Structures are given as C-alpha cells and as structure tokens.
Amino acid sequence: MRYLGAVLGAAGLIGEVEAGSARVSALVGAVKSYSYMDEAPLQEVDVNEGLESTLAVLAYKLDGVEITREYDQRLPRITAYGGELNQAWTQILDNAVDAARSGRGPEERGSVKLRTTCERDGVLVEVSDDGPGIPEALRGRIFEPFFTTKGVGEGTGLGLDLSYRVVVGRHGGDIRVESRPGETRFQVRLPLAVEAPGDAAGGAAEGAVEAR
Numbered sequence: 768m769r770y771l772g773a774v775l776g777a778a779g780l781i782g783e784v785e786a787g788s789a790r791v792s793a794l795v796g797a798v799k800s801y802s803y804m805d806e807a808p809l810q811e812v813d814v815n816e817g818l819e820s821t822l823a824v825l826a827y828k829l830d831g832v833e834i835t836r837e838y839d840q841r842l843p844r845i846t847a848y849g850g851e852l853n854q855a856w857t858q859i860l861d862n863a864v865d866a867a868r869s870g871r872g873p874e875e876r877g878s879v880k881l882r883t884t885c886e887r888d889g890v891l892v893e894v895s896d897d898g899p900g901i902p903e904a905l906r907g908r909i910f911e912p913f914f915t916t917k918g919v920g921e922g923t924g925l926g927l928d929l930s931y932r933v934v935v936g937r938h939g940g941d942i943r944v945e946s947r948p949g950e951t952r953f954q955v956r957l958p959l960a961v962e963a964p965g966d967a968a969g970g971a972a973e974g975a976v977e978a979r
C-alpha cells in the first residue's frame with residue numbers, strides 16, 4: 768500500500784513537473800522569439816509575429832483588458848532590428864493597457880486594438896485603446912525622456928522615448944498619435960528596409976549589412 772502511494776505520488780509529481788516544464792518551455796519559446804535570441808540583430812521581420820510574441824510576453828499584464836487583432840495577413844516582411852521593435856511594441860502596448868484600465872472598476876473591461884496594414888512603401892502598425900486620452904496640452908511632451916503622468920513607482924517616462932528612438936532613430940520610421948477621450952491611437956510607420964545605419968551602438972557595423 769505504501770508502495771502504491773509512493774508510485775501514485777510520484778506519478779502525480781511527474782505530471783506536475785511535465786506540465787510545469789511545458790509552461791516553462793512555452794515561455795522560453797516566447798521570450799526567444801521576442802528577443803531574437805541567437806539571431807543577428809538585423810532580420811527579415813514578420814511584424815504580426817513580433818506583435819504576437821510581445822503579447823505573449825506581456826500576458827501577465829493583460830487580465831481584464833480585451834485585445835482585438837486586425838492583422839493584414841499579406842503584410843510583407845521588413846528588414847529591421849526585430850528585438851528592438853518588440854521593445855517598442857512592449858512600451859506602446861503597456862501604455863495602451865494602462866490607459867484602457869485607468870478609471871475603470873475591476874468589473875469593467877477596457878479594450879486595446881492592434882491593427883496592421885500594408886502601405887505603398889512600408890507597413891503601418893496601429894495600437895488603439897479606449898482609455899481617457901492624452902490632453903492636448905501634454906501631447907507634445909509625451910516622447911520626452913522622463914515625462915510621465917503616472918505615480919512614483921508606476922512610470923519612469925522612458926517608454927515612449929525608447930519607442931521613438933527605435934522607430935525613428937533606428938529605422939527611419941514615424942510615430943504619430945491621435946487622441947480624444949475614449950480613443951487614443953498610436954500609429955507607427957516603418958519602411959520595408961532600414962536605409963541608413965542606426966544611431967545606437969553597433970549601428971555602423973549593422974548598417975554595412977544592408978545600406979540601401
């Protein structure tokens with residue numbers, strides 16, 4: 768009897784270990800694809816996939832927020848710094864989720880919408896939320912480093928500064944924001960390929976790979 772108990776206990780434990788390691792390997796897979804681990808920084812990037820792996824990494828934050836996706840399935844791959852772009856998506860999504868939650872009780876669900884479309888010479892990524900909006904007087908300052916309206920310990924004001932440097936500085940793209948109470952939309956445009964060496968460390972070496 769004791770033997771049986773030990774066997775069953777061990778079987779249960781093994782089951783748990785298996786489930787646990789399946790969860791861990793799913794997470795490791797998401798983080799690998801999120802960070803482009805083991806890959807060159809300049810990549811052929813599937814932007815829809817980058818948004819998905821960013822959502823997977825941010826999953827712990829998404830409770831109570833409805834996420835809708837409208838991905839263009841024919842979106843061309845772009846030549847870009849994939850890991851850096853995912854950091855920009857992280858920051859923009861993080862803000863959208865905060866906004867969608869703000870001012871709402873635990874029962875009310877805010878929503879965040881992701882949309883991608885193909886444009887003539889690049890791709891457009893839109894992240895919209897139904898939060899309170901950004902007052903017009905502050906709109907010109909949100910990309911400044913350390914500008915934050917969040918409380919101490921909640922925000923450092925570096926998220927959009929980082930996003931701007933990645934999108935505009937590194938990729939020659941563009942970020943715009945449209946906002947009114949109940950609807951804020953960040954629009955990120957990226958060219959099909961990085962044209963000039965980026966401005967951050969290592970940019971010169973990488974620029975040699977693809978300077979068109």
Ligand SMILES: Nc1ncnc2c1ncn2[C@@H]1O[C@H](COP(=O)(O)OP(=O)(O)OP(=O)(O)O)[C@@H](O)[C@H]1O
Pocket residue numbers: 858862863866896898899900901909910914915916917921922923924925926927928951
């Ligand atoms: N989707 C949004 N809706 C409303 N306000 C926004 C939104 N995105 C950004 N903001 C405003 O822009 C400010 C700057 O954003 P940023 O991401 O740079 O910093 P943060 O979110 O405050 O802090 P951190 O990102 O460093 O944690 C925010 O504090 C907020 O006031």
Ligand SMILES: [Mg+2]
Pocket residue numbers: 858861862922925926927
């Ligand atoms: Mg932020």
